[in-house]
Amino acid sequence: MKIGLVGIGRMGRVLAGLLAGQVDLVIFDRNIEKVEKAAEELSVSTADSLEEMAELGIVILALPDPEVVNCIKIFNSINKNVIVINIATNASQDMLNSIADSHVKCICAKFVGHAGEIALGHSPVIIVNQFPVELVAQTVEIFQLVGQVIIGKADLVYTINTVAAQKAIEAGVAIEEVLKQNGVSDPGIIKSAIGQVAAGVMKSYADGTLGPFAREIVQSVKHKKETKSL
Missing domain, CATH: 3.40.50.720 (NAD(P)-binding Rossmann-like Domain)
Structure with missing residues (x-):
């Protein structure tokens, strides 16, 4: 072909x-x-x-x-x-x-x-x-x-990719801000936290391969969202 x-x-x-x-x-x-x-x-x-x-x-x-x-x-x-x-x-x-x-x-x-x-x-x-x-x-x-x-x-891909990109960027910005609030300002550490830790956890979440520590965080996040919705 x-x-x-x-x-x-x-x-x-x-x-x-x-x-x-x-x-x-x-x-x-x-x-x-x-x-x-x-x-x-x-x-x-x-x-x-x-x-x-x-x-x-x-x-x-x-x-x-x-x-x-x-x-x-x-x-x-x-x-x-x-x-x-x-x-x-x-x-x-x-x-x-x-x-x-x-x-x-x-x-x-x-x-x-x-x-x-x-x-x-x-x-x-x-x-x-x-x-x-x-x-x-x-x-x-x-x-x-x-x-x-x-x-x-x-054409739904526009919505899918926009939502995914926006939420990922929001997460990256939030991680950077919270780390700086906790006294972490080294650019290399922040880059690794976002690019490796956060990105790796998101991939594991998508694949369903999270470890026990991360699964506990998922349950905590979901519980907070459910509580707010009540």
Whole structure:
């Protein structure tokens, strides 16, 4: 299966690494140095233009949402049938449908995951949009190579990732403030407390592998929340 990937930023580079060797991947990015380096490291082909990418028939866009719009408009101007798979969290299915011409078919496949964590080998969940129905099976086939695929409303990923990011940042800020209130001001200690202790505990909580000490804290936190709600 020959697939194009436009965008070799953080998520695009990670996705390219996961797909390379499993599909016949062709990559494109306006940053020539970046795309040539990725192609050499991954042993994949490159394209010189979006026109070349359209020739492939299936193109994944790993771009910020304004650039997703620009790419689709360029594909509109090219007289080629092309399937566009968007992974940008902020680019909605309705928006893509509203700007794409009839020969440009669009579907969203969005990641509940973090590029850095995926690069370390953690498998993401990818929500493939349930519409257009005729594009779902092929999109699922591609992204099953990358992580766990769920068919549903891909635009929910915006809410999921926003809530997760906001609460994580709130936790990090709170940890820093409380440590400083307790006389801990060393930047290295604070960084380790947030990046290792807190992050590790959150992963264990998600995986259901917390130790006895952390499980006691969970029960305490839940008890406080229940008490406040009464």
